[in-house]
Amino acid sequence: MVRLLKAIAMCPARTPVRPGISFQRTALLLGAMAAALIGGPALAEKRANYFNDPFLQVTKGIADCPVPEGPMITEAEMRIQAHVRIERGTRCYLSGRCRLPNSYLYDKEIIPRVEKAIVADGRFADTSVWVEGQRRWVSLKGCVRRKEQAEALEQLVRQLDDVEAVINQLVVRKLDR
Numbered sequence: 001m002v003r004l005l006k007a008i009a010m011c012p013a014r015t016p017v018r019p020g021i022s023f024q025r026t027a028l029l030l031g032a033m034a035a036a037l038i039g040g041p042a043l044a045e046k047r048a049n050y051f052n053d054p055f056l057q058v059t060k061g062i063a064d065c066p067v068p069e070g071p072m073i074t075e076a077e078m079r080i081q082a083h084v085r086i087e088r089g090t091r092c093y094l095s096g097r098c099r100l101p102n103s104y105l106y107d108k109e110i111i112p113r114v115e116k117a118i119v120a121d122g123r124f125a126d127t128s129v130w131v132e133g134q135r136r137w138v139s140l141k142g143c144v145r146r147k148e149q150a151e152a153l154e155q156l157v158r159q160l161d162d163v164e165a166v167i168n169q170l171v172v173r174k175l176d177r
Helices: 002-010 023-044 075-094 103-121 147-158
Strands: 055-057 128-134 137-144 165-172
Touching: 055 103, 075 103, 103 128, 103 137, 103 147, 137 147, 147 165
Parallel strands: 137 165
Antiparallel strands: 055 128, 128 137
């Protein structure tokens, strides 16, 4: 592409590259095509929390714990998931397991309660934990110092009202000495 642009730049300004199209117009069209080819895939892969699933950090005791990505998806993934989320969310209500008409409606209530329970417990100040909610399922992400902490966090969250499942994705990160 660079060679082509250099070759075009060397053409005399008054010589049309194609009959009826000026040099400037050809260069502009080629530049636009190059920008579309280079920038198109990057724009298509923009990731966002399209469904506004709650995701927050509840403890900050391990400074070098990498931040989990959270519920970030592409627009194409969002379109694919939309129907499935509607069906899954409504099935809970229709089966009588949910009092609200969609199981995803619980998440904005559940995640703040998870945060309060973890902070109030007091055993997890030396961890870095993020929580994410989707359809009454709580994902625990981040770092703990001991395997027992990960297990205790899972048990604590599992006991909270309206939590259907807990997905424990915590990793053990020992202190550097």
